Each structure stands twice: as C-alpha cells, then as structure tokens.
Amino acid sequence: MEDPSPTINVLEHCGVSPPADTHVTVTSLPLNFFDLLWLTFHPLGRVIFYDFPYSTSHFIENTVPNLKTSLSLALKHFTPLAGNLIAPRDTNSSTEFLIRCLDGDSVSVTFAECMDDPNHFNGNHIRDANMLNAFVPQLPPATCVDISGGKFSAAPVFAIQVTVFPKRAICIGIRSAHAVADGSSLFNFARAWASITKQVILLDTKDTKLDYYNIIDFGWGKPQKFEFVEEPLSMSRCRDSNADLEIGIVLPKNEMDAFSTIFAEGVQCLHG
Numbered sequence: 001m002e003d004p005s006p007t008i009n010v011l012e013h014c015g016v017s018p019p020a021d022t023h024v025t026v027t028s029l030p031l032n033f034f035d036l037l038w039l040t041f042h043p044l045g046r047v048i049f050y051d052f053p054y055s056t057s058h059f060i061e062n063t064v065p066n067l068k069t070s071l072s073l074a075l076k077h078f079t080p081l082a083g084n085l086i087a088p089r090d091t092n093s094s095t096e097f098l099i100r101c102l103d104g105d106s107v108s109v110t111f112a113e114c115m116d117d118p119n120h121f122n123g124n125h126i127r128d129a130n131m132l133n134a135f136v137p138q139l140p141p142a143t144c145v146d147i148s149g150g151k152f153s154a155a156p157v158f159a160i161q162v163t164v165f166p167k168r169a170i171c172i173g174i175r176s177a178h179a180v181a182d183g184s185s186l187f188n189f190a191r192a193w194a195s196i197t198k199q200v201i202l203l204d205t206k207d208t209k210l211d212y213y214n215i216i217d218f219g220w221g222k223p224q225k226f227e228f229v230e231e232p233l234s235m236s237r238c239r240d241s242n243a244d245l246e247i248g249i250v251l252p253k254n255e256m257d258a259f260s261t262i263f264a265e266g267v268q269c270l271h272g
Helices: 056-075 129-135 183-198 253-270
Strands: 008-016 026-030 044-051 084-088 098-102 107-114 143-147 150-156 158-165 169-176 225-229 233-238 241-249
Touching: 008 056, 044 129, 044 183, 056 107, 056 158, 056 183, 129 225, 169 183
Parallel strands: 107 158
Antiparallel strands: 008 107, 026 098, 044 169, 044 225, 084 098, 084 150, 143 150, 158 169, 233 241
16 A cells, blocks of 8 residues: 655745845856766755644744744855856857856745644655655746846756644755755755754854754754655664664665565674
8 A cells, every 4th residue: 555645735935035135246156067967966855854733823923934034044144045056058058057146036935734644754664755755845947047148047956845734743845956055065054044043053062964853953852853855875863862873765665675674684683
C-alpha cells in the first residue's frame, strides 16, 4: 500500500524583500568555474519540523507576520537569495552567467496548512520520500529580461514554504538553486533567520557543522526532524546525542527492505 500524499491548503503566497534601507541598486555576482558546475544540478530541498501547539488562527495572526519581518531582516545579510540567476538565451553567447540583485527583488514565500498527522512525515520509520516534496516549494519560473539590448533568462534562486499542522507541528521548507548556495550556506541562512526571529545574537562558540538540531531554533524549541529532499544520502548530528550521527537513505522499496534486514543483522552481530 502506497503512502497517501499530504493535503496542503495554501493560506497565503507573497514575496519578501530585504529591508528598504538595504539600498541594493544593482549588484551582480558572476558565477565562477566551480559555480557553473552546479547549473544543471537539481535545486536543493530542506524541511525542518518543529512542535507547534497552536491553532491556524494563531499561526496567521502571530507567526506569519513575525516570520515575514525576521526573513526580511535576514535577507539583508543574504541579499543574493532574493536575486535572480541571469543566463543568456542564446546558447552561443559569450556573456557570463551571474546572480543579479535589484531593489525590489524578493523571495517567494508560501504559508500553508496541513491537517494530516505530522508524525507520518517526520518520523524515523521507512516511508515514501516523495511525500516531503509537498512541504518544499518549487522555484518560480524564469522570465525573459532585456539587458543592454540582449535577451536573457532571469530565474529566481530561492523559495520558502511554511506549513502549519494545527496544534501539533510546523515545518519550514526551503528550495534553492545550488549555484547560488550550497548546503553550508543554506544552514548559515537558516541559522541567521532563526536567530533574528528569536532576537538573539549569533555566537560562534563551537563547531556547528552538521548540527542542525541545536542551532536552528525559531523559538519553538529544538526541531523534531530535519529532512533532506530528493537526496539519496544525508547525514547530520543526532537530535538527542552529539556523539551519534543521523543518516538518511533513499532507496526503492525492495532495496530498502533488503537494506533494513542486512543492517539489523549487522548490528546484531556487533552486539555479539
């Protein structure tokens, strides 16, 4: 029996820009050779689940405005995320690819509601990995722009979706083009956004690599689950132990069943 797809009800869709006093006139960041390698790579997806014992009305009236304000402030320090990937429409053009940021550029943000059981999507049990795509937005489509008389494609590079499970949980889904931000950059952005939401000061007092559970706190406590979307293998520090690792694997069901059996037998052998 296949896992049922989550039912999503969109509450609001909007664009969030850096603060007006950021004064971004025109900023262009040319892609270097190593950035170009990621142009054909699928966008990165991340989902973070938290406990959230509040109603949808509380979410709309309190949480949504706070997240919009803090996101805008965070984008002041991560301006390229609100920009667009500029690419020549002529494949024979010698014009370089670049990230362009203009005053008024914004990040696409969706606020949604899901009435399903969040434990079905964020537990440690085997489940259909494709279900998580419902909580991560797609990047908006590219548009055609005219730059210095030439035709170019302008593609948004970042999008966010916040989904509330009334009186049970909340999750934040992030989708980004790999050419503008790698996994480490996404982590730093999420950490900054969460810290601004809580109105705390970032203190780099310890190594935070892979530590997704103890650093990204929006005021709702430690995340219940941090998920990688559309990636066959993921790794992070364990939620409840800094000495252990949490590993995620995506396989076809028959291969996953075989892997689970072999893994369980291997652990049993280690314990004698």
